[in-house]
């Protein structure tokens with residue numbers, strides 16, 4: 448949002464924000480704001496959020512630009528009018544039977560390196576992970592049977608306002624599938640009682656790189672045969688992730704998707720990133736957090752394995768930079784192993800939030816351009832102000 452408001456965004460109440468004029472969105476100057484008003488009777492953020500993109504011709508702006516503006520408006524509108532609890536106080540729960548690897552998985556994500564935990568979690572503990580300025584609180588629900596009653600008997604305390612349920616299964620122990628399904632069932636009953644329906648991710652864990660994938664996939668089939676009917680019974684859709692603490696890169700990559708699901712900012716940032724990349728003629732770009740989580744990406748022109756390869760190269764470079772190099776470079780340029788392309792990594796800082804802007808290019812570009820400056824200017828208020836609205 449525009450930085451020329453009379454006071455900081457967080458000092459307005461939510462209804463006021465929905466009534467801001469369209470000019471308060473960066474990029475919509477007086478000219479377009481007048482046009483929106485005259486040609487489409489759109490005056491406020493709330494009007495703009497509901498505007499049909501097909502009106503672009505009639506208003507006299509490009510379809511793409513209008514899409515971008517309505518997306519921004521609809522995200523602001525959603526938060527301005529939402530009676531939901533703000534995201535920052537939403538819960539992410541990680542549950543599953545004992546010793547399936549929940550705590551190890553979280554510790555590995557936090558440390559960015561394989562970190563096995565070799566003692567059971569006693570009851571519930573809270574762990575934090577930072578993602579584009581959002582402090583995600585992850586409730587690690589110790590899985591030993593004696594603790595199940597604790598959560599099930601007091602769902603308000605342990606399960607309410609869960610926006611994401613990460614249910615972890617041990618792919619190397621298919622014989623525990625029935626027991627796992629029963630536990631999941633009892634959790635879903637409690638969510639039903641709370642009248643809540645979190646997003647569900649099934650994490651098929653201990654999918655270790657050295658093991659035979661075919662064997663593991665067979666065991667996964669057995670496990671899913673028990674688990675899927677439970678989710679279907681309560682009308683849940685879900686996604687599956689195959690993870691191992693011995694493949695940190697894959698773990699980080701997969702969990703970026705999970706966190707992007709929790710943060711509405713990813714959409715906005717990806718949209719700005721697309722404009723930025725196209726204007727520069729880049730073939731792809733990523734915006735990564737310091738922990739290498741993908742805050743946003745524009746990789747539509749790449750095949751999936753190409754995208755993954757670039758991501759691995761970028762991650763390796765950033766981890767070297769963050770953890771090994773004494774000197775902090777403003778910019779890194781690396782020659783990619785994928786023939787004839789460079790990866791340009793810029794360090795960006797927005798108050799205390801640090802991000803890496805990574806672009807894939809066929810040219811060796813080192814100059815700061817106006818496009819980059821404009822991009823940074825465009826995303827800055829989202830990153831800084833957005834969380835003052837919702838926290």
Ligand SMILES: Nc1nc2c(ncn2[C@@H]2O[C@H](COP(=O)(O)OP(=O)(O)OP(=O)(O)O)[C@@H](O)[C@H]2O)c(=O)[nH]1
Nearest residue numbers: 545546547548549550551563567568590653691692
């Ligand atoms: N092979 C393999 N072992 C793992 C992996 N992740 C965790 N482990 C091992 O699994 C065991 C249990 O790990 P924890 O992280 O304590 O499991 P948990 O689910 O938190 O267990 P509770 O706290 O009792 O619910 C430990 O010995 C870990 O080293 C993995 O990806 N692959």
Ligand SMILES: [Mg+2]
Nearest residue numbers: 549550567568
């Ligand atoms: Mg644990």
